[in-house]
Amino acid sequence: MLTEMTSLFGLNVYTNSGTYVGKVSDLVLDINERKVRGLAISEINKDLFDINEKGVIIPYRWVITAADIVLIRDIFANFKKKTNTEEKEV
Amino acid sequence: MAKIFAKNLSNKQVMATDGSEVGILFNIVMDIKSSRLVSLVIKPDMALDISKYKQEGEYIILPFESVRAIKDYIVIDKAIAKGKKAPQNEQVDI
Numbered sequence: 001m002l003t004e005m006t007s008l009f010g011l012n013v014y015t016n017s018g019t020y021v022g023k024v025s026d027l028v029l030d031i032n033e034r035k036v037r038g039l040a041i042s043e044i045n046k047d048l049f050d051i052n053e054k055g056v057i058i059p060y061r062w063v064i065t066a067a068d069i070v071l072i073r074d075i076f077a078n079f080k081k082k083t084n085t086e087e088k089e090v
Numbered sequence: 091m092a093k094i095f096a097k098n099l100s101n102k103q104v105m106a107t108d109g110s111e112v113g114i115l116f117n118i119v120m121d122i123k124s125s126r127l128v129s130l131v132i133k134p135d136m137a138l139d140i141s142k143y144k145q146e147g148e149y150i151i152l153p154f155e156s157v158r159a160i161k162d163y164i165v166i167d168k169a170i171a172k173g174k175k176a177p178q179n180e181q182v183d184i
Contacts, residue, residue: 001121001122001123002119002120002121002122002128003119003120003121003122004117004118004119004120004131005096005117005118005119005120006100006117009097026095026096026097027095027096027120028093028094028095028096029093029094029095029096029099029118029127030092030093031092031093031094031157031159031160032092033092034126034127034154034155034157035125035126035127036120036125036126036127037093037125040095060125061125063122063125065122065123066122067122
């Protein structure tokens with residue numbers, strides 16, 4: 001699906017389990033590979049990212065699709081599972 | 091150098107490899123699924139003969155393959171930008 005890049009700016013980003021991640025503020029382009037490498041996300045969900053920065057850059061391979069919103073893979077669920085199992089092991 | 095923020099490119103001047111001005115970058119078309127950069131949407135320079143380029147309203151569309159370099163300017167190869175026929179003919183000549 002072909003899209004003009006500016007139409008992505010400002011879109012809300014959600015995971016496929018419905019969690020709000022943030023807003024698309026910019027795209028990271030790899031000119032040599034002619035590919036989009038990442039999404040710069042602002043207004044991030046502080047529950048997901050335990051950081052004080054204004055935004056994060058996520059790799060584009062997490063993106064499932066983008067139209068009225070951007071849908072990404074729920075990688076955060078994996079992190080939670082991992083930390084839980086680690087705690088159990090401890 | 092290879093990684094650039096898209097917003098840094100907005101309104102960047104586009105030049106051809108022969109040194110002539112092409113115009114100002116208006117937008118970039120990408121493929122959401124494959125993440126490939128497909129084409130440049132350019133507001134053409136007043137002096138440019140746009141008849142040989144793919145047009146869309148007041149803008150011209152150049153394939154992203156025609157991009158040679160991006161830094162302070164976007165440099166494009168006019169032969170590739172005008173369509174795929176030009177580079178194929180060159181190959182036959184060689």
